[in-house]
Amino acid sequence: MKKAAVMRxxxxxxxxxxxxxxxxxxxxxPVLETARAADPIRxxxxxxxxxxxxxxxxxxxxxxxxxxxxxxxxxxxxxEIVDYxxxxxxxDAVRAFxxxxxxxxxxxVIGSYMSEVALALEPWAARLHTPYITPGAAxxxxxxxxxxxxxxxxxxxHGYLTSTAIADANCDFSxxxxxxxxxxxxxxxxxxxxxxxxxxxxxxKRCLPKAGLQVLDSVRVSPDTTDFTPIFxxxxxxxxxxxxxxxxxxxxxxxxxxxSEQVPVPMSGISSQATTTSxxxxxxGATEGVIAQxxxxxxxxxxxxxxxxxxxxxxxxxxxxxxxGYTTDDDVHIIAEAVGRAxxxxxxxxxxxxxxxxxxxxxGRIAFYGQDSEFPHGLKxxxxxxxxxxxQWQDGKQVTxxxxxxxxxxxxFPSFIKLPxxxxxxx
Amino acid sequence: MRGLQILVxxxxxxxxxxxxxxxxxxxxxxxxxxxxxxxxxxxxxxxAAWYIAGPLGAGQYLGSLAGVGVGVVFAFATYAFIVRxxxxxxxxxxxxxxxxxxxxxxxxxxxxxxxxxxxxxxxPITVRPLVNGVVDILGVxxxxxxxxxxxxxxxxxxxxxxLVNRTRAGKTLLAASINPRGLTLLGFELSSIYxxxxxxYGVLAAIAxxxxxxxxxxxxxxxxxxxxxxxSIVVLGGLGSVSGSLIAAYIIGxxxxxxxxxxxxxxxxxxxxxxxxxxxxxxxxxxxGRR
Numbered sequence: 133m134k135k136a137a138v139m140r141x142x143x144x145x146x147x148x149x150x151x152x153x154x155x156x157x158x159x160x161x162p163v164l165e166t167a168r169a170a171d172p173i174r175x176x177x178x179x180x181x182x183x184x185x186x187x188x189x190x191x192x193x194x195x196x197x198x199x200x201x202x203x204x205x206x207x208x209x210x211x212e213i214v215d216y217x218x219x220x221x222x223x224d225a226v227r228a229f230x231x232x233x234x235x236x237x238x239x240x241v242i243g244s245y246m247s248e249v250a251l252a253l254e255p256w257a258a259r260l261h262t263p264y265i266t267p268g269a270a271x272x273x274x275x276x277x278x279x280x281x282x283x284x285x286x287x288x289x290h291g292y293l294t295s296t297a298i299a300d301a302n303c304d305f306s307x308x309x310x311x312x313x314x315x316x317x318x319x320x321x322x323x324x325x326x327x328x329x330x331x332x333x334x335x336x337k338r339c340l341p342k343a344g345l346q347v348l349d350s351v352r353v354s355p356d357t358t359d360f361t362p363i364f365x366x367x368x369x370x371x372x373x374x375x376x377x378x379x380x381x382x383x384x385x386x387x388x389x390x391x392s393e394q395v396p397v398p399m400s401g402i403s404s405q406a407t408t409t410s411x412x413x414x415x416x417g418a419t420e421g422v423i424a425q426x427x428x429x430x431x432x433x434x435x436x437x438x439x440x441x442x443x444x445x446x447x448x449x450x451x452x453x454x455x456x457g458y459t460t461d462d463d464v465h466i467i468a469e470a471v472g473r474a475x476x477x478x479x480x481x482x483x484x485x486x487x488x489x490x491x492x493x494x495x496g497r498i499a500f501y502g503q504d505s506e507f508p509h510g511l512k513x514x515x516x517x518x519x520x521x522x523x524q525w526q527d528g529k530q531v532t533x534x535x536x537x538x539x540x541x542x543x544x545f546p547s548f549i550k551l552p553x554x555x556x557x558x559x
Numbered sequence: 560m561r562g563l564q565i566l567v568x569x570x571x572x573x574x575x576x577x578x579x580x581x582x583x584x585x586x587x588x589x590x591x592x593x594x595x596x597x598x599x600x601x602x603x604x605x606x607a608a609w610y611i612a613g614p615l616g617a618g619q620y621l622g623s624l625a626g627v628g629v630g631v632v633f634a635f636a637t638y639a640f641i642v643r644x645x646x647x648x649x650x651x652x653x654x655x656x657x658x659x660x661x662x663x664x665x666x667x668x669x670x671x672x673x674x675x676x677x678x679x680x681x682x683p684i685t686v687r688p689l690v691n692g693v694v695d696i697l698g699v700x701x702x703x704x705x706x707x708x709x710x711x712x713x714x715x716x717x718x719x720x721x722l723v724n725r726t727r728a729g730k731t732l733l734a735a736s737i738n739p740r741g742l743t744l745l746g747f748e749l750s751s752i753y754x755x756x757x758x759x760y761g762v763l764a765a766i767a768x769x770x771x772x773x774x775x776x777x778x779x780x781x782x783x784x785x786x787x788x789x790x791s792i793v794v795l796g797g798l799g800s801v802s803g804s805l806i807a808a809y810i811i812g813x814x815x816x817x818x819x820x821x822x823x824x825x826x827x828x829x830x831x832x833x834x835x836x837x838x839x840x841x842x843x844x845x846x847x848g849r850r
Contacts, residue, residue: 182676182779325825354825358775361568362819383683384776392702394693405682413613416687 172212173205173471175464176232178243178253180220184408185245185454189267190215192453192460193242195444200465206472211464214238222252229253233260239477240264240467242291245456246381247271247327257287261479263467263486265289267459272296272331275507282503286483289500290510291463292455293427293520295328297513299335302376302401302425303343305522305534309543310400311344315552316373321350322363322386322399323378332378332402340376348372355381360389372397373552377424380404384415391418394548400522401425409452412528419525421546423533427495427520428458432532432540434496434521441494462493495520564699565813565820571705573812574712575771579785580792580804581716582763588736588799589756591657595664596637598785599671600761601768604630605777606679608769609686619687623769626686630765631758633671638757641667668782675779683778686769708770715766716805719759723801732756736799791835797848807846810834 177193180186190213197211205211214236216228225244232238241257244250245268254277257264264287266274272294278285293301310316321336323329333350340347348370353363363386367375375397379386387406390399400423405411407426411419428434430442430452441461445453453461470485471477487509491498496518501510511518515535522534524543531541545551579601586592594600607629612622645651645659675681688704695701723729734742735752743749771777771785792811796803811831819827838845 182681184680184682187680357824357827358781359568359572359819359824359827361564362816362824365564365820383778384685385683388685388776392688392691392693392704393700394702414682414684416613416685418685 172210173468173477174212174214174236174238175467176229176236176238176241176243177213177215177460178218178225178228178232178241179215179245179456181217183220184410185268185404185456186218186220188408188454188457189242189245189460191445191449192267192457193464195441195448196461196464196468199444200468206468207475209471211468213464218244218249220246220249222249225249226252226256229256229262229264230260233262238262239471239479239482242267242460242463242467245269245292247274250274251277251327254285254288258284261287263287263289263470263479263482265291265463265467265486267291267463268456270295270298270328270332272507273327275501275510278508279506282508286503286509287479288509289486290507291459291466292511293513293518294507294510295330295332296335296507297511298402298425298520299332300339300513301520302522303336303339305425306340306345306374306376306400307343308536309522309534310374314373314543317344317346317552318348318372319345319374319376320348320367320370320372320397321376321378322367323350323352324355324380324382325352326355326381328380329378336376336378345374345376347376353382357382358385360386361393364390364393364395368395368397375399375401377401377403384411384418387411387415387422388418390422391415391420391546396548396550398545398549398551399423404455406525407523407530408454409530412525417528420527421525421544421549423522423524423543425520426523426530427455427518429521429523429530429532432521432538434538435492435494437492438494458494462491462495462498465493466491466498561820563697565816567696567699567701567705568820569813569816571709571774572816573809574709575767575774576788576792576812577805577808578712578715578763579767579771580789580796580808581719581801582760582767583789584793584796584799584801584804585736585763586756586760587793588801589732589739590735590753592642592660593657593664593790594637594642594760595661595786595790596641596668596671597764597789598782598787599668600630600633600637600764601771601785602675602777602779602782603633603671604765604768605686605772606675606684606779609684609772609777610679612687619689623686623689623773626769627762627765630768631761634757634761634764637664637667638753643753668786672779672782675782679779681779683776683780684772685776686772688773704773708774711766711770715763719763719801722759728755791831794845795835795838797845800845800847803845803847 177190179189193213197213200211218225218228232241240263242265243253247269250266250269251273274290323333377399403424406419406422406424428438433439466489470482473485474481499512501507521532523530524533526544532539533543583597586594604626608622608626611617611625612619641663642660645663651659690703690707692703693700694703723733792807793804796807814831815827818830
């Protein structure tokens, strides 16, 4: 009885305090309005801090903000990063997005490398009228939503290549190297079952045959698969010249078992974890010979910004950036400059300016496709924009093998791999 | 050819399952504790082995040994700081101790998981294999490390059998699992028996954790699955029956492998879970359970 009374009194006092604070806030409002010009540009960053590709988002944003601030900010305004850990959960990410907008008053949000999470944030960007960019998700659905309902979804930008563009880049490489130079003719696709691999597989099935590789089979595996022996066993039985991978969240397992079981077929394609330099350590070198697509590497000057950025990142965090580290750095600059050009924190004006982006970043020249294209607000793909690179792991290092203009090495495979030419000479 | 492949592949994985589950079963048999931080202890040992062998540069042999050491430390910590205080607490009613231990070890497992994710990220890693290369077993290309893994597991299981059946300490252990009250009446100190069983458990779980990580890799995200698989093997074999766990491990290991090869790798765990439900329904004490 007594307890209840005390609690009621506390509740009343609590409410009074809220009212008081609101009153004080109302008095302060005009002051805040005039102070806006010197207010920092606050950018929300939502990522999974315990994953390599997630923490690189947060870290990359910090470096970009410090760089902008050291140069005097944008029109006198500093850039401030507000970061949230989404624990790789769409629910946590949505909650973080709401908090970022409603409580922390950010002008834009950079978030998540997971397509599933990015797709969960997209409608919230629309509802809360807040520009949102994903630095690492690949699903085509992201831009498809912008295309289907531009008026609502125009707040979302796709700061990474779409799955289709990724597949195209891999096909270009496959043609130039695997078919032309190594004489390969057949492939089996091995992809994890996830949102981003659906359009990837669709496009690969279309473009690989054009590149000269006949697709013998397409194997899709659950991302929580632990034992790949049966899968490799089946693939080896089909005798392809190469395995075209589409793996990201399945972990080190396929690479480690490919190596320990000495599967004689090379693996080439998209293997997100193989893009991070810690992958060698994580797999104890099993990744030797694996070919993977990346947006940038620490020692290839795709643009004059790539190498200095990677060096700054390494100096501060002791590791080289994952792919999202590069794209996030670019995204912070793109947002900050758009806010600067817009001269206001108004979301629609920022979106209009972001659409005009033509920025040379760490991964290439960045521009977004227009409203009438197939992938509105998607990153422009191509040799003049962002095309990515293909690297191969050789003796603990990522050697860039494609495109030719930036390559610093050629393909080299572990001894257990049998290339088509060796097949022929053995017969 | 495919049959042989299943035989070889299933043997290695089943043996690993067996080693992981035997310690789990032993602890329950002797002290009535269901340790739900089991997976946490396995992964902690594996991550330590990986870190000491790789980034700290101690090499795979020293690293694996140190990993087992870390696993034992975690097992003792689980007993000393989680299980024993609850068993001794006067505030917790006697007949509720088990559920408290269950909850506490579950939470402890989650704490280990979050700590590993925080310090080492949750991206998967592999412990460096003890030996490299492949061996051709009648046309099945088998990694040498997989064979060594099975050999080490069986040596460990053999040593455990010798310990329990041929030594005095082991016989008290066996007696404790049959009738703890009788043992105290004969003047044995139960707490020292508990310490011994936790030490044995720590060694077995840690070896299983490290070897599993050389074979299939590990990550803090695997902790729940590892606990669950040990739990289902032990329930299938019969709670507290070590030989039951051994046989159940082979049943589940082979069932999974056959499913992965003949039906689909994605459905791997489904038939064994169905079997578990069936066993709980028709024979709740498990295949070889005593209670």
